[in-house]
Each structure stands twice: as C-alpha cells, then as structure tokens.
Amino acid sequence: MADAFDMDLDTPVNLFDRLKKNQPENFSMKKIPGVVDDKADVAAIVLAGGTGSRIAADLRDYTNKPKQLIKMSGKPVLTWSMDSFDAVGQIGCIVVVCPEEDFEQYINEVVDPFAFQTPVLMAPSGESRQESAFSGLDFVTDQFKYVLIHDGARPLVPPSIIKHIINVLKGCPECDGAVCAHPAIDTLKVVEDEMIVGTPDRSAFWEAQTPQVFKTKVYREAHLAALADGFVGSDGSSLVERIGGSVKVVEGKRNNIKLTVPEDYLILASVLHSLKLEHGSEFDL
Numbered sequence: 001m002a003d004a005f006d007m008d009l010d011t012p013v014n015l016f017d018r019l020k021k022n023q024p025e026n027f028s029m030k031k032i033p034g035v036v037d038d039k040a041d042v043a044a045i046v047l048a049g050g051t052g053s054r055i056a057a058d059l060r061d062y063t064n065k066p067k068q069l070i071k072m073s074g075k076p077v078l079t080w081s082m083d084s085f086d087a088v089g090q091i092g093c094i095v096v097v098c099p100e101e102d103f104e105q106y107i108n109e110v111v112d113p114f115a116f117q118t119p120v121l122m123a124p125s126g127e128s129r130q131e132s133a134f135s136g137l138d139f140v141t142d143q144f145k146y147v148l149i150h151d152g153a154r155p156l157v158p159p160s161i162i163k164h165i166i167n168v169l170k171g172c173p174e175c176d177g178a179v180c181a182h183p184a185i186d187t188l189k190v191v192e193d194e195m196i197v198g199t200p201d202r203s204a205f206w207e208a209q210t211p212q213v214f215k216t217k218v219y220r221e222a223h224l225a226a227l228a229d230g231f232v233g234s235d236g237s238s239l240v241e242r243i244g245g246s247v248k249v250v251e252g253k254r255n256n257i258k259l260t261v262p263e264d265y266l267i268l269a270s271v272l273h274s275l276k277l278e279h280g281s282e283f284d285l
Contacts, residue, residue, distance in 0.1 A: 049125030
C-alpha cells in the first residue's frame with residue numbers, strides 16, 4: 001500500500017483525498033472481543049452531538065455527515081473510541097448521546113456493523129455539551145457507581161488509559177473524580193484586547209482531555225446544582241469542582257486529540273494508517 005503522503009510535489013494534491021484513497025473500506029481493522037465483568041460498575045457516556053462545522057468545508061465528501069461518522073481506516077471516528085470502551089470489562093453500558101433525529105443513522109453506521117459486547121444505549125443530545133452530558137446521565141441507572149464522560153471525536157483513547165483512570169478514582173476514596181490531562185508545554189500568554197498583559201508560569205497548567213470519570217452520585221449532584229443556578233461549565237470536572245468536589249488529574253497521552261479542525265483529521269488518519277491498529281488494541285507513540 002502506498003504511503004499516505006507519497007506524492008508528486010509538482011502536482012497540487014488534496015491531502016484529504018490522498019488519505020481516503022490510501023484507506024479503502026477493506027483496510028478495516030479486526031475487532032478484538034469486548035468484555036463485560038459480572039460486577040461492572042462504570043457507565044460510559046460518549047458525547048457525539050457535534051456537527052463538525054469547522055471541518056465540513058474541507059471534507060467535502062462528508063458535508064452531510066456529523067464528524068463522528070467520518071471514516072478513518074474503514075471505521076467511523078465514533079466506533080474507534082466506543083470499541084476501546086467495549087474492551088474494558090469494568091464498563092457495563094455505553095450511552096451514546098447524539099441528535100435524536102440521527103439515532104437510526106448512528107445505529108446503522110456506528111453500532112450494528114460491529115460486534116459490541118457492552119450494551120449500547122442512545123440518548124438525545126441537548127443544545128450544549130453540558131445539556132448533552134446531563135441527558136446521557138438520565139440513562140445511567142443506580143447499579144453504576146461511577147460514570148465516565150468521553151468526547152466521541154477522540155478516537156485514539158486506548159483501553160489502558162480508560163482502565164487506569166477508573167482504577168485511580170477507585171483507589172482514591174477521598175476523590176470524587178479523575179480527569180485525563182497533560183502538562184502544558186507551550187508558553188502561555190494572558191491577552192486583553194489583543195495585547196499581551198502577562199506570561200504565567202506554565203508549570204501550574206494542564207490541558208484537560210477526556211475521558212473523565214466521576215462518582216455517579218456526586219456528578220449528578222453537580223449537574224443539578226449547575227442547572228438550579230444557571231451555571232455553565234467548560235467540562236464535567238468544572239461542575240464537580242464548583243460544589244467542592246475533589247478531582248484528581250491523571251496524565252494521558254498527547255495523541256489523544258479531538259477531531260475539531262481539518263488538520264486534526266490528517267493527523268488522526270495518518271496515525272491509524274501507519275500503526276495498522278486493531279480495534280481496542282493498545283498503542284504507544
């Protein structure tokens with residue numbers, strides 16, 4: 001198979017077309033078996049309501065598809081992350097949150113073609129990320145002591161990270177949650193009216209990712225408190241922090257990027273193509 005970036009530099013080339021050409025349908029990875037423990041006590045909520053408006057203009061062939069349904073290496077973006085959750089026995093159900101009118105499309109393209117062992121539920125997304133997470137929480141029953149939140153547009157999360165962050169929270173009785181993040185490496189600037197007014201010490205800053213896992217009871221209380229006060233947070237952790245919850249940081253992988261802009265697609269597709277990963281397999285860069 002030709003390299004994804006093997007091209008004639010004298011001829012203009014659309015990199016998206018080049019990547020798609022080198023990742024045909026039959027390049028799909030073999031799915032490893034999912035597993036659900038007898039006493040699975042974690043519910044995973046996968047937020048998949050984003051439309052991907054910032055990448056639609058460049059991915060012309062996908063303008064009618066949500067970004068979570070864009071295929072990379074023969075599988076939808078959303079399927080990649082769901083498969084990693086399926087490989088973690090502590091997770092007893094996966095709640096996919098997406099527009100209700102798209103339920104059938106998601107089921108037909110993301111769920112049914114793949115042999116998930118973990119039960120998959122569909123929940124309607126809301127107007128905001130916070131509303132969508134709260135909607136997904138409605139489908140989490142009392143049997144699940146912990147709830148895990150993940151962006152459906154982050155396909156490179158490996159099962160090892162998922163298992164690790166769950167075990168970190170379970171091993172920290174005084175903690176209410178744990179968040180995957182990595183230390184900031186770029187110089188940070190404080191800007192007001194397009195002028196730099198400060199350069200903070202970056203050693204105190206971490207860039208938050210998902211998955212994020214919380215004690216279900218505390219996470220539900222945090223959402224109800226935010227709803228009552230009209231508070232909108234940037235992520236689930238900010239809601240828990242706001243009510244005095246204790247949240248631990250867990251260092252994740254820098255390649256756990258979110259598909260947001262066209263450049264992200266190029267990076268993600270190239271990584272999957274070059275590693276030739278199996279679904280749910282472990283990987284390190």
